[in-house]
Amino acid sequence: MTTGSFARLVCGRRTKWIVLALWIVVLVFAGSLAGKLGGVEKNDNASWLPGDAEATQVSELQKQFQPDDIVPAILVYERTGGITPADQEKAAADAKAIAAVPGITGQIIGPVPSADKAALQIIAPIKIDADGWDKIADVVGQIKTISGAGENGLGISMTGPAGVAADSAGAFDGIDGTLLYTTLIVVAIILLVTYRSPILWLLPIVTAGVALTSAQAVIYLLAEHGGLVVNAQSAGILTVLVFGAGTDYALLLVARYREELRRHADRHEAMMFALHRAGPAIIASAATVAIGMGCLMLAEVNSTSGLGPVAALGVLVGLLAMMTLLPALLVIFGRWLFWPVRPRYGTPEPTATGLWARMGNRIARRPRAVWISTAVVLGAMALGLVQLDANGLSQQDSFTSEQPSVAGLEVLGRHFPAGQGDPVVVIAGADRADAVRTAFTGVPGISAVGDPVVKNGLVQFEGTLTSAPDSQAAEDTVIAARDALRGTGAKVGGTTAMTLDINEANKHDNRLIIPLVLLVVLIILAVLLRSLVAPILLMATVVLSFAAALGVSALVFRHVFGFGGEDTAFPLFVFVFLVALGIDYNIFLMTRVREETREHGTRRGALIGLAATGGVITSAGIVLAGTFAALGSLPLVAFAEIGFAVAFGVLLDTLVVRSVLVTALNLDIGRWMWWPSKLTHQDPAVDAPVSPAPLSQSERVLPQ
Template identity: 45%
Template sequence: MSDLAEHERSGTDLSKGAPPPDASPPPPRRRQPWFVWAVGIAGIVFFLVGLVGMPFEGKLGEVQKNDNAAWLPGSAESTKVDTESQKFQSIATIPGFVVYERDGGLTDADKAKITEDLAKFAEIPGIAADQITQPQFSKDDSVATVTVPLIGKDGEEEVDGEQLGETEDAVIDTAREGAPDGLEVLPAGPGGLLVAFVEVFGALDGQLLLAAGVVVILILLVVYRSPVLWFYPLFSSLLALGASALVIYPLAKNEWLTLNGQSQGILSVVVIGAGTDYALLLVSRYREELHNHARSLDAMVTAWKGAAPAIAASGTTVILGLLCLALGELNSNKSLGPVCAIGIACTVLIMLFFLPVFLLSAALPGRLLGLVVRRFRGASGRWLFWPRIPRFDQRADVSTHGAWARFAEGVSRRRRLGWVSTAALLLVCVAFLPFLRTEGLSTMDSFTSEPDAIVGQKLYDANFDAGAGAPAVITASADKADEVIAAAAKVPGVATGPGAICVQPDYAKISQLIASGAISPADLGGAGCAPEQLQVQPIDGRIIIDANIVYRYDTDEADATVQRIRDAVHAVPGADAMVGGSTAINHDVLAASRHDRNLVIPIVLVVIMIVLGALLRALVAPLLLMLTVVLSFAASLGVSALMFNYVFDFANADPAFPLFAFVFLVALGIDYNIFLMTRVREETLVHGTQSGITRGLSVTGGVITSAGIVLAATFAVLAVLPLVSLAQVGFTVAFGVLLDTIIVRSILVPALSHEIGKKIWWPSKLAKTAD
């Protein structure tokens, strides 16, 4: 799996106590340059920053926003409606239902319990007590439902996901407490489904960290073949995660960026995966240099100088690619980029400054160990690599022996067969790309499991008006209200009958009247619109209207209905009507996702191309790398389409899915090509292009393959979570990283580079001088 073990073929047995006869004597101790002290001091500082930030990882859930409305840009029509609605209602609610069900029919005791619950629900903090409705019963009298809306916003203060979850749990606990045996109580509606998402995201980070940590430990044990060394990159990655949380938490708390459960979960995976990758590159180079230097410090200085440019370039490429997401419209996309970019930046700093100090700190326990165990005498910090400890023997060149050297020679000899066959394989995978469906997921299709809210929603849909509780919300000129209502009433998919389209009730006034005893909640249960005196009054010449839809708010049919409503009311002269509500929010989110996908992907390509050109000082090589990575990305989507449709049986994918997959696959996938081609260029300067390609692949093959397996495994952890969107991103990125690492970087890129020859460095001087 790794080329780390290849060094050991040239090592010596420590028990013999002395280096081989051909080894040069240790050089005289010399004064280290200033940057060594700078790296050491910076390492200590970043260690303290990461340590302080660790507690903030658990607090990130407090500043998450998982509702679609928080993700939308201010220019979206549904956002404008939401803003205008706040003038009419100081409290914004999220519709929610409690569903009661008994096989064979509800008993009198069940109905009495439901009636008692109404008063108890009104006393729960976070519930809009004035909007609780009287129970509705199904035709067969086996199911009942009560509308219990959650307060999502009170004035300017938004209720966070954790509070919403606690409120919904209190409602369901109240309904279940003292329920007769056999009476099932379930949540439903947008509120219940939103809380189901919040609860999944709340448990997400801990589960991901545990699963990713276990996976990384197992892989590093195999790669390093050491029972100790795995701890160093993993602990460093956890410090990077702590440092990231320390930066992200205040930004999210002060609403300078929007953090949601998805971005927090992906942050953990990106930091651990990328951190382990960077650590593998540094540790591999360090181990290589330990064969060339008697002192660990000298070996680390040389290794740092060799690995740091590639790690810094890789991190810069990923950061710039992620920051391109900030150019999009959707707040979730705009913030995912900065969130993960902060994570990568912290990871690069920790791996470049803390990890070297951490590895060198092993010298002290190494000396103590040598006092006790003769085998470790003189090993100093090298004991970390036990049982295959690298010795100072000046025989570290793995480019001429080992499995990867033989593989690289084979690629050189069969270059044309290599790139033609791998390109053909990738094109076959790309052929399945048209089968990828990205029209968006309904809430019901967003879970791979079946939480209580999904079970409750299915019961509700089967027995009641599926569109109740989540109407289309229309704002319009007050003097055109009747015309707008008439236009909306003619739209197919809008509910008919009394109370289907009404000026919104004034819930504050209704609450006051109920509190004074002037009316009772039972007086509000009749059909039809609220009396005019209980409706909201025009503000600044505007009015707000609710239009019930016959379909559940997150279905394709509801989406089509809202678009027809918009067309109808926009056509009313002088009404200046706009349509919002839950369905309209979903529609605008999907539209913004498509816009961001089409905008950001080309920009990311251009940015990465510029970075690669500056790094490799050429145009042909960066163009080759970009073309191969894009081909690998398209092939990954093609395979994903087959897996999603015919193996996992997912209903659909979000329009943002290709964008997320692209950013992570291209930005992270280009890392391995950077690691390869920077080493190829380094070798080319000494040995020429053809030999440089072979030697570069020989030296980097094992460590890059190991890094790719680690990154793929950490992203694969997402695929076991109960959310379809994360499972899709996890599978595609994991598969794409393996495809890029094993096929593209190991065969396609080196074979094409051999075929092109020294022209790959055009227009730099290497294109003329390297043979």
């Protein structure tokens, strides 16, 4: 089906009602399914760990020693002047009561006094049942109720892996609702300012909401019946992505529709032309985003590979809604939607003499100086990359606000070996038990090794770390343990090993997926623009823009927000979102420039393209930046960093790179931008350098 026939089908006088009816039916069925998405999310370690990582293998082998997945909760009792007999009695009574809490399995350890006699600790093993990690917060809450907050100078802290998991669950609690409402408010405000209409903004919002509900329903079905892995991270990003990308497509379509309403008396005909002319760019943009996101499926980290299909499906469903439901709604409601500034038939197109037309006129005076100076400034911004520390976040650095479990870790570290309650786990063949124990005991950073547990021909040891389990020193200890045990057949796991393996897998994914996405996007641009020079230059601007955004973000994180570092997946996520989504603006601009180049030449076509799309690209960038900035509403550093970097990068891309740098390159290079297509052989006279008149002499700088 051609775009012309598709356009007639979507916005026909009768078929528009059929399109609306079909989407109502879809919404009725999707609504009930979308609400079940949270029930199939998997937020346990398996949904994050690389499938073949050594820590993953140890986690599977541990099931032979303990059939249930166990995560320890640690209660720490602290009194500055020393623990009293009354404190010991209370802790003992608490331990007995905690043992009866549903979800507690095995033996309660403690109360164990610290060497300085100023603290006690209780370690309670919590069973992770079929409901996964979602129940941990409930069990931790019951333990806190039993122990109380402490009084008369006795401090009581809940920490350990279970305490941290409970705080993380609290941070993710309501993530979908928080992001949805924050995103809705941001998009609504921006659309109101953009359209200056009290009604028009509702249609993109409604359409994006329908798209999100439909996407959630499809993803729920795939997660429930197709084995798709979905977690809170991917579900949250889905909301931002559907609203951000979907609203971008809506803005482009509405802008082109408004143009055509001035050229056609009949609104159905105007929408048909708008879809026919803007549709290919929108489809190409969505396909590029979907393919770019699909590249994430090659990631080793399960959470990243699961995000790929979730994000791709969200973008494709958003595209379908914006190309069918939105056009139908626009023609059903008619021109009055644009009130109070309705585009009347026969009136001049205001973009021809607007802000971006005047901007293009200024760039045309000295395009080479403009693109060189812009590139130098972006390069200087990229120097901030020296401050980037994407080596992972400790538990203390993972939250934007103080959390009880983090404070508890500090208390625990003051009185007990930092790694107590969260050991390094070693599993080997039982026949190598003595050799493994000797080698493991001699590893620097291991303060003690527990008694061996033998079962099914395997032996398990647990070693206590001298360093905090989430520290770099602890990861170095795991690396040293693996080196010391090499050749014994032993495998090293535990929480620290999981973190290490996830970080290493993230670094591998960065090296694999970033070049792959660049190559994929380059090929798509080459096919779409039928050129080699333009795609290479555009990709160079994309990389420069990404580096500048990352450099500025690193400086802000370190010196403004005071963050302790970046997650190892941070560069990959920011790159994929900035490149895959930012390429939309390249496509919106360059397809229009190519369209105008056929008649006016590249230099004049570049000015017309900038004037026609500058406003909509800016609006789209602000909307997308606003939706990603909504991630900052969550108390998690990793989300806040991604939200800031993508928001800043998108604004930089739309306001500077696309509008100034790319336009200046088009003006300077001229028809050779399209080499080796036939546009390169256009009459040089048609593509003569632009000599704009002084702005004060005339408002009209572009031909109609």
